[in-house]
Every structure is written in structure tokens, then in C-alpha cells.
Amino acid sequence: xxxxxxxxxEVITRAEYVIGNDSYLDPxxxxxxxxxxxxxxxGKEVERAKKAIELAVSxxxxxxxxxxxxxxxxxxxxxxxxxxxxxxxxxxxxxGVTAANAGAxxxxxxxxxxxxxxxxxxxxxxxxxxxxxxxAVFSVGIPVVIYNPxxxxxxxxxxxxxxxxxxxxxxxxxVAIIKNALREDQSDPVITTLxxxxxxxxxxxxxxxxxxxxxxxxxxRMGNHVKGIITPRGYHHKYVY
Amino acid sequence: xxxxxxxxxEVITRAEYVIGNDSYLDPxxxxxxxxxxxxxxxGKEVERAKKAIELAVSxxxxxxxxxxxxxxxxxxxxxxxxxxxxxxxxxxxxxGVTAANAGAxxxxxxxxxxxxxxxxxxxxxxxxxxxxxxxAVFSVGIPVVIYNPxxxxxxxxxxxxxxxxxxxxxxxxxVAIIKNALREDQSDPVITTLxxxxxxxxxxxxxxxxxxxxxxxxxxRMGNHVKGIITPRGYHHKYVY
Numbered sequence: 001x002x003x004x005x006x007x008x009x010e011v012i013t014r015a016e017y018v019i020g021n022d023s024y025l026d027p028x029x030x031x032x033x034x035x036x037x038x039x040x041x042x043g044k045e046v047e048r049a050k051k052a053i054e055l056a057v058s059x060x061x062x063x064x065x066x067x068x069x070x071x072x073x074x075x076x077x078x079x080x081x082x083x084x085x086x087x088x089x090x091x092x093x094x095x096g097v098t099a100a101n102a103g104a105x106x107x108x109x110x111x112x113x114x115x116x117x118x119x120x121x122x123x124x125x126x127x128x129x130x131x132x133x134x135x136a137v138f139s140v141g142i143p144v145v146i147y148n149p150x151x152x153x154x155x156x157x158x159x160x161x162x163x164x165x166x167x168x169x170x171x172x173x174x175v176a177i178i179k180n181a182l183r184e185d186q187s188d189p190v191i192t193t194l195x196x197x198x199x200x201x202x203x204x205x206x207x208x209x210x211x212x213x214x215x216x217x218x219x220x221r222m223g224n225h226v227k228g229i230i231t232p233r234g235y236h237h238k239y240v241y
Numbered sequence: 242x243x244x245x246x247x248x249x250x251e252v253i254t255r256a257e258y259v260i261g262n263d264s265y266l267d268p269x270x271x272x273x274x275x276x277x278x279x280x281x282x283x284g285k286e287v288e289r290a291k292k293a294i295e296l297a298v299s300x301x302x303x304x305x306x307x308x309x310x311x312x313x314x315x316x317x318x319x320x321x322x323x324x325x326x327x328x329x330x331x332x333x334x335x336x337g338v339t340a341a342n343a344g345a346x347x348x349x350x351x352x353x354x355x356x357x358x359x360x361x362x363x364x365x366x367x368x369x370x371x372x373x374x375x376x377a378v379f380s381v382g383i384p385v386v387i388y389n390p391x392x393x394x395x396x397x398x399x400x401x402x403x404x405x406x407x408x409x410x411x412x413x414x415x416v417a418i419i420k421n422a423l424r425e426d427q428s429d430p431v432i433t434t435l436x437x438x439x440x441x442x443x444x445x446x447x448x449x450x451x452x453x454x455x456x457x458x459x460x461x462r463m464g465n466h467v468k469g470i471i472t473p474r475g476y477h478h479k480y481v482y
Contacts, residue, residue, distance in 0.1 A: 002251075005338065007243045046480040068338070070345045072474075076353030079461055079471050081482050088464050095338045095346035095423070097246065097309070104311045105336035112317030113366065114374055116357035116383070124475030125354065129381075133355055136381040140374045142357070182336070220320055223329050230320050233313075234365030239287040241322050 001028060003102065003182045008094045015062035017055050019048055024064045027183065045074065049081040056089050068098035072119055072147050099181060100145040103209035107176035107189045108220040108228025110211045114142045120157040121148040127157070134161055138168040141215030143231055150204045158204055162197055165212055171195025174213040174229045181209055191219065191226050242269060244343065244423045249335045256303035258296050260289055265305045268424070286315065290322040297330050309339035313360055313388050340422060341386040344450035348417035348430045349461040349469025351452045355383045361398040362389040368398070375402055379409040382456030384472055391445045399445055403438055406453055412436025415454040415470045422450055432460065432467050 001009065012018060012031045019038040040048040048063065055061045065073030075093045082091065104111045116137040122130060137144050150158040165173070175197055177190040190200050194212070204210060217231040235241075242250065253259060253272045260279040281289040289304065296302050306314030316334045323332065345352045357378040361371060378385050385406075391399040406414070416438055418431040431441050435453070445451060458472040476482075 002248045003246045003336065005244045005246055010243075046476055046482050050482060068342045068346075070342060070350050070352050071356075072354065075346075076350035076471060076474055077476050079350050079469075080473055080476065083461060083463065083471070084482055093346040093350065095244065095342040097336045097338060098342055101309045101311060101336040101339055105309075105316075105334040109311050109317035109320050109334065111311055113313065114357065114359045115312075116355065116378065118355045124479065133381045133383060136377040137357065140370075140377040142374060220324060222324070228320075230317060230324070232321055233317050235287055235318050235321065238365065241287050241291060241325055 001030070003097050004028075005094070005096065008096060011092065011094055012062045012064070014060060016059045017052075017061045018064060019052050019061065020064035024066050028064065045077050046081065049074065049078045052078060053082050053085055053087060053089065056091075057087060065096075066099070067102065068096040069093060070095060071098045071100075071117065097182070099147060099209045100211075102181040103145065103176065103178035103189075103211060106178050106181055106186075106228075107191065107211060108230050110143055110174075110176055110213055110217060110229035110231050111145070112231045112233045115145060115214075116142055117145045117147060118161075119147040120150070120154065120161055122154060122157065127160075130157075131160070131164060134164040135167070138165055141168075143214040143217055144212045146210040146212065148206060149208055149210045151206045158201065158210070161212075162194065165194055169194055169215065173215070174217050174219050176211040176213075176229050177204060177208060178211070179203065179205070179208045189228070191228055193219075242271070244338050245269075246335070246337065249337060252333065252335055253303045253305065255301060257300045258293075258302045259305060260293050260302065261305035265307050269305065286318050287322065290315065290319045293319060294323050294326055294328060294330065297332075298328060306337075307340070308343065309337040310334060311336060312339045312341075312358065338423070340388060340450045341452075343422040344386065344417065344419035344430075344452060347419050347422055347427075347469075348432065348452060349471050351384055351415075351417055351454055351458060351470035351472050352386070353472045353474045356386060356455075357383055358386045358388060359402075360388040361391070361395065361402055363395060363398065368401075371398070372401070372405060375405040376408070379406055379453075382409075384455040384458055385453045387451040387453065389447060390449055390451045392447045399442065399451070402453075403435065406435055410435055410456065414456070415458050415460050417452040417454075417470050418445060418449060419452070420444065420446075420449045430469070432469055434460075
């Protein structure tokens with residue numbers, strides 16, 4: 001809960017019902033005492049949203065997502081279902097630290113300037129659309145944060161994304177692999193390059209965020225240690241330091 | 242401070258020195274009692290980073306940025322200057338809620354899926370690079386969060402960005418204008434469209450975040466009220482609700 005905002009803690013504390021997946025509910029256990037807790041599961045997002053709106057007609061309901069609810073989280077589907085229901089219920093989206101920013105904070109400053117986030121899950125987006133998006137952002141050299149990089153259901157999408165990156169970038173472009181960022185089971189981020197990524201590809205799973213640096217990103221070292229990635233914003237063109 | 246994480250509050254509380262602009266220091270005044278506070282100003286980022294590293298050799302120093310320090314914030318330049326100095330000083334980047342997520346939370350769910358952030362400041366990035374990036378992301382229909390949309394020094398960059406959007410999008414694509422998101426002087430977000438943006442362009446300044454929806458984004462209504470933007474993730478292709 002160290003990385004939740006005060007506002008997020010407050011609205012959960014005030015709610016009568018709290019709805020979410022186990023993986024989002026377990027870390028906030030201290031906030032759940034005395035509440036009605038509804039545990040849902042992956043793939044049941046529409047059902048979860050419907051249930052929440054049904055309850056929200058007469059109760060205060062909090063739906064929890066990991067990271068930021070507005071980014072690959074529950075905010076969108078809740079609003080879609082709410083709009084479709086025609087109910088006029090006050091709703092507040094509480095922002096949070098999304099995996100892009102959580103992951104970046106552990107890997108130096110890879111997203112200092114412009115960046116894009118792209119999910120490799122083709123459950124809701126056709127794979128060819130994802131490929132076109134990857135090409136578009138790689139073609140202009142901005143860092144990309146990969147969400148949902150690899151799962152049992154789609155073991156090949158990540159390798160495909162790397163193929164696309166290699167069309168535009170040299171092997172030296174840095175890549176950060178961050179597993180369970182800012183969660184209890186967080187492991188040290190792995191800093192590698194596009195050329196060497198195959199050596200570590202097996203550690204990538206659904207709980208991993210991958211940041212592929214942009215054309216100006218480079219490895220950040222302290223002494224002899226590789227510490228992360230720096231994407232300079234361009235101060236070095238203007239200042240001496 | 243309601244939208245700061247517990248960790249951010251903790252590290253500032255523990256610091257001996259706190260360095261930042263007035264606009265970032267004023268909202269955290271309650272945390273600053275008894276500390277050495279160094280007030281810097283816009284455009285002095287390199288100087289601020291140097292000062293922080295100089296002090297950090299023998300003190301605990303916190304540098305505050307608005308939003309997330311890793312996104313158009315101080316993290317990058319601090320690491321660049323630190324690396325250049327050769328000093329081996331422990332450094333922690335504390336992630337936060339960046340303006341993209343703060344702004345989106347007030348405007349429905351415009352960033353439900355893939356998105357990009359692009360700054361229109363051409364102080365450190367050439368304007369033609371910014372234009373190419375805009376075209377690339379508009380060409381694949383993903384929502385774009387515009388940082389630094391308009392200032393006295395560059396009144397025309399925002400209109401130029403809109404011209405680029407119009408090459409790819411119909412006039413119906415929704416746009417959200419969010420001023421001082423989640424700050425004390427926050428105003429209600431303005432929800433408009435690409436076709437009507439000129440009517441409200443004057444309210445856009447340096448403290449504004451603009452979200453230009455993607456090809457699938459639409460206006461979100463509750464009853465007769467325009468409430469924000471929804472970018473559906475595609476659940477409607479798979480589920481009935």
C-alpha cells in the first residue's frame with residue numbers, strides 16, 4: 001500500500017463493498033475489515049462491472065484495479081456498462097501509479113520524454129493492429145512500455161514485438177524487464193539490450209513490464225554497475241554538465 | 242497531497258534538504274517544517290540537479306517534481322548529471338501519478354488501452370521531430386496525451402498539433418482539456434471534439450493537459466450530460482452488456 005495515494009486509501013476505507021481480483025485485494029487486506037468483499041477473476045471484467053453497478057444503486061462500491069484503473073484497468077468497462085444501463089450514479093475514477101511509471105522508476109529514467117504504452121494481449125485487439133502500432137512508435141524512436149508481454153495463451157507475441165523493434169533499431173537499444181514492480185514479490189529489474197534479449201526472454205510473464213528504449217536511450221552505469229536506462233531529454237544539447 | 246503516494250511522503254519527511262520549484266513545494270508545505278528548502282525555478286533544471294548531487298554526498302536530499310518524476314520530470318537530468326559526476330550515491334526514483342493519468346481520471350476513461358504521451362515543448366526537441374511523432378501515433382489511431390501544449394513562447398504548436406490530427410481523424414474525435422488536474426486550483430475538464438476545439442483553445446496553457454482521443458474514442462454521456470470520453474478496449478466485440 002506504500003505506493004497507493006491517500007485518496008485511493010480513503011475511498012476504499014469509505015466503501016461498503018469492495019470488488020476485485022485476489023491479486024488486487026490481497027495487498028490491501030488491512031483496509032477490508034468489516035466490508036463486503038466480492039472476489040472476481042481474470043476474464044470476468046464485464047460481469048464484475050455489472051455487479052458493481054447493480055450494487056452502486058444503493059451502496060458505496062469500490063472496484064480495485066492494479067496500477068492505474070484508467071490504463072488497461074477497470075475504469076473503461078465500468079463506464080461502458082454504466083452508460084449502457086442508463087443509471088445515473090456518481091462515479092469517481094481514482095488515478096494511481098500505472099505499471100509504466102512503477103517499472104520505469106526501478107529502471108533509471110527510461111521514459112523521461114515522450115513514450116507509448118502498448119499491450120501485446122490480442123484477446124480484445126487484433127494482432128495486426130498491435131503490430132501496426134508497434135511499427136508506428138518504433139519508427140519515430142520513442143520508448144515503448146509493453147503491457148501483458150507474454151502469457152501461456154500467447155507465448156509468441158513478445159518475440160514478434162522484438163522482431164518489429166529490430167526493423168527500426170540497432171542491437172544496442174536498451175531494454176528493461178521489470179517483474180512485479182513495487183509489489184511484495186518484486187525482483188531486481190533486468191537491464192539488457194535488443195541484441196541480447198533472447199537470453200532472458202524466459203523470465204517474462206504476465207506480471208512483467210518491459211520497457212524498450214527509444215533511439216536515444218542508453219544504459220545508465222554507476223561505477224562498473226549497470227543500474228538502468230537513461231533516455232536523455234536533450235539538456236546535453238544546451239548545457240554543459 | 243491527497244494524490245501523493247505514502248512512499249513519496251515518507252522520503253520527503255526523511256530528507257534533510259528538499260529542492261524544487263515553488264509550484265511543487267507550495268502544495269507540500271506541511272512536510273517541509275524544519276528542513277533546508279531550496280527553491281529553484283523553471284529552466285534551471287541542470288543547475289538544480291548539480292546542486293542536489295553536491296549536497297547528496299553528505300546529506301539526504303529530496304528533489305520534487307510534479308506528477309511522476311520520471312515523465313518530463315527531474316529523474317532523467319538528475320541521473321545524467323550524477324553519471325557525469327562519477328559520484329556513487331544511492332538514488333531512489335519515487336514514482337507518482339503523472340498528468341496523463343491524473344487528467345484521464347477526470348475525463349472518464351480516455352486512455353483505457355494503448356496510448357502515447359507527446360510534449361509540444363520544442364525547447365529540447367526540434368519541432369519537426371515532434372510533428373513526426375504526432376503523425377506516427379495519429380496514423381495508428383491511439384489516444385495521445387499532450388504535455389506542455391501551449392505557452393507564451395510557443396503559442397502556435399498546439400494549433401499545429403491539431404492540424405496534424407485532422408490529417409488522420411474526423412471532426413468527431415473527442416478531446417479533453419484538463420487544467421491543473423488534481424491541484425487546488427483545478428477547473429472542470431472541458432470535453433469537446435477535434436472539429437470544435439478552436440472555440441476553447443484560449444483556455445489551454447502550460448498547466449493544461451490535453452487528451453486527443455483515438456479512432457475508437459467517443460463522448461461519454463450520463464443522462465443528457467457530457468461527462469467525459471470513453472475509449473472502449475473492445476469488450477463490446479466479445480460480450481453483451
